[in-house]
Amino acid sequence: MSSNSQDPLAPLVRKLGLWSPLDSQDEEAVLALPYTLRTLTAHSYIVREGDNPESSCLLVSGFAYRQKVVGNGGRQILALHMKGDIVDLQNSLLRTADHNVQALTKVEVAFIPREAVKKLAFGRPSVGMAMWYDTLVDGSVQREWTANVGRRDATTRMAHLLCEFGIRLEDAGLGDRCDYELPMTQEQLADATGLTSVHVNRTLMALDRDKITDRNKRAVRVVDWNRLAEVGDFSSEYLHLQDEVAAPR
Amino acid sequence: MSSNSQDPLAPLVRKLGLWSPLDSQDEEAVLALPYTLRTLTAHSYIVREGDNPESSCLLVSGFAYRQKVVGNGGRQILALHMKGDIVDLQNSLLRTADHNVQALTKVEVAFIPREAVKKLAFGRPSVGMAMWYDTLVDGSVQREWTANVGRRDATTRMAHLLCEFGIRLEDAGLGDRCDYELPMTQEQLADATGLTSVHVNRTLMALDRDKITDRNKRAVRVVDWNRLAEVGDFSSEYLHLQDEVAAPR
DNA sequence: CGACGTGTTGAAGGAGCTCAATCTAAGTGG
DNA sequence: CCACTTAGATTGAGCTCCTTCAACACGTCG
Numbered sequence: 001m002s003s004n005s006q007d008p009l010a011p012l013v014r015k016l017g018l019w020s021p022l023d024s025q026d027e028e029a030v031l032a033l034p035y036t037l038r039t040l041t042a043h044s045y046i047v048r049e050g051d052n053p054e055s056s057c058l059l060v061s062g063f064a065y066r067q068k069v070v071g072n073g074g075r076q077i078l079a080l081h082m083k084g085d086i087v088d089l090q091n092s093l094l095r096t097a098d099h100n101v102q103a104l105t106k107v108e109v110a111f112i113p114r115e116a117v118k119k120l121a122f123g124r125p126s127v128g129m130a131m132w133y134d135t136l137v138d139g140s141v142q143r144e145w146t147a148n149v150g151r152r153d154a155t156t157r158m159a160h161l162l163c164e165f166g167i168r169l170e171d172a173g174l175g176d177r178c179d180y181e182l183p184m185t186q187e188q189l190a191d192a193t194g195l196t197s198v199h200v201n202r203t204l205m206a207l208d209r210d211k212i213t214d215r216n217k218r219a220v221r222v223v224d225w226n227r228l229a230e231v232g233d234f235s236s237e238y239l240h241l242q243d244e245v246a247a248p249r
Numbered sequence: 250m251s252s253n254s255q256d257p258l259a260p261l262v263r264k265l266g267l268w269s270p271l272d273s274q275d276e277e278a279v280l281a282l283p284y285t286l287r288t289l290t291a292h293s294y295i296v297r298e299g300d301n302p303e304s305s306c307l308l309v310s311g312f313a314y315r316q317k318v319v320g321n322g323g324r325q326i327l328a329l330h331m332k333g334d335i336v337d338l339q340n341s342l343l344r345t346a347d348h349n350v351q352a353l354t355k356v357e358v359a360f361i362p363r364e365a366v367k368k369l370a371f372g373r374p375s376v377g378m379a380m381w382y383d384t385l386v387d388g389s390v391q392r393e394w395t396a397n398v399g400r401r402d403a404t405t406r407m408a409h410l411l412c413e414f415g416i417r418l419e420d421a422g423l424g425d426r427c428d429y430e431l432p433m434t435q436e437q438l439a440d441a442t443g444l445t446s447v448h449v450n451r452t453l454m455a456l457d458r459d460k461i462t463d464r465n466k467r468a469v470r471v472v473d474w475n476r477l478a479e480v481g482d483f484s485s486e487y488l489h490l491q492d493e494v495a496a497p498r
Numbered sequence: 499c500g501a502c503g504t505g506t507t508g509a510a511g512g513a514g515c516t517c518a519a520t521c522t523a524a525g526t527g528g
Numbered sequence: 529c530c531a532c533t534t535a536g537a538t539t540g541a542g543c544t545c546c547t548t549c550a551a552c553a554c555g556t557c558g
Contacts, residue, residue: 071482150443194399
């Protein structure tokens with residue numbers, strides 16, 4: 001491990017390294033990316049729909065979400081992001097942001113000039129492949145979310161979200177899938193699952209009543225992971241955690 | 250135009266060229282990709298969830314869709330694809346397919362070995378950028394679909410789908426947004442919008458009754474595009490049709 | 499202390515679902 | 529050319545999951 005864990009870019013090196021094996025030169029090149037570090041309060045906009053940002057951004061600490069507002073005023077939360085996630089890789093290529101990215105909690109964000117990202121991607125193929133891979137996994141998660149809100153009932157949707165968040169936290173080394181802090185209001189959960197906050201409340205209470213979870217404020221304790229995964233129709237393949245680029249056949 | 254329009258890969262050159270300007274060497278490199286052309290009947294699987302395909306595939310003619318089956322037996326159609334779309338770019342990097350790709354009509358598909366795709370992507374940065382761009386646009390469309398099924402009512406969802414399909418057909422030079430053939434059953438439309446076929450039927454009939462569309466079998470004639478777009482809460486930004494990589498600031 | 503954001507609960511209503519019947523058009527085989 | 533089949537579209541009736549609206553509880557923070 002040549003990456004200094006104090007370095008704001010270290011989580012990025014870690015993440016990219018999971019996708020594609022990086023040699024020390026690759027790692028150094030990533031760590032050499034120019035960036036501006038900024039601390040934002042909860043609810044701040046990191047990217048606004050319609051912006052033409054000159055930077056991509058990396059989530060260095062805290063949690064964020066992607067979001068879109070539709071014509072009738074409804075809001076759909078599209079994805080959740082945590083430390084090490086590149087919340088806006090697309091801005092290195094696409095010109096106009098097609099959705100909003102907002103801070104869920106207080107966050108630290110590293111803004112990296114798009115030109116630097118592009119140069120790195122094509123200058124060091126392993127890094128480029130890892131970034132592309134990251135984009136593809138994002139797409140896979142988005143498909144799962146489409147299926148989640150499109151074809152699952154309320155209980156299943158909620159349980160699925162709880163599973164995904166737990167697994168991803170654990171994978172990022174940020175917590176335990178069976179005991180974590182979910183930094184979202186029930187209204188935000190509603191916007192993530194395509195429900196209303198009232199119904200989210202009833203659904204969560206039912207999971208508690210059935211002894212599948214045991215919540216306390218925002219703290220989620222999963223009493224029976226297997227049952228939660230079953231109720232949530234959850235299977236982690238879509239997160240592509242195992243099959244790195246170079247995985248043996 | 251050095252690309253021969255008879256060449257199965259020509260639509261790919263066209264599409265990538267829209268995203269990122271390609272010089273003649275780039276175009277030749279794309280056309281030089283090795284591939285196997287196959288004709289498949291409607292309903293055939295092009296990729297199956299869980300497969301570890303050794304090829305990416307390009308839709309040379311016909312229509313296809315991505316699809317996922319959830320625990321309760323429900324099916325969610327995740328995306329629609331037409332001539333020139335790379336229906337499986339992700340398989341060049343991801344190992345395991347996370348969803349199914351199926352032929353909607355009779356299709357011709359070119360299977361391109363993943364190694365060749367990777368080599369091209371990193372050997373010719375303009376092409377690689379165009380491919381990455383394509384991936385990003387796919388992601389954007391997927392987000393819109395998530396919002397569509399998550400936060401819009403039945404009428405809006407259907408109208409939105411009709412708008413998207415029309416615009417994309419037109420953009421691909423395959424038809425007129427106000428008069429086209431939608432090669433889907435109402436059950437498939439239901440799976441795409443997260444509704445039931447019965448409700449899709451009532452919704453479509455209401456659009457006809459309101460003189461917004463005028464359908465005849467699978468033929469869709471849009472009587473009033475502006476009203477359809479309004480009812481469908483449709484705005485084409487998420488398709489990123491205008492803002493190519495090299496677009497002037 | 500009062501105000502605000504969030505969670506919790508109840509009651510009533512509705513958008514969309516389920517089930518099931520009927521209709522239509524396009525085969526298909528004799 | 530016609531009887532038969534079949535996939536898909538259309539329609540009706542009843543039901544349910546989730547929404548809406550509204551009230552109340554609770555903790556935090558100025």
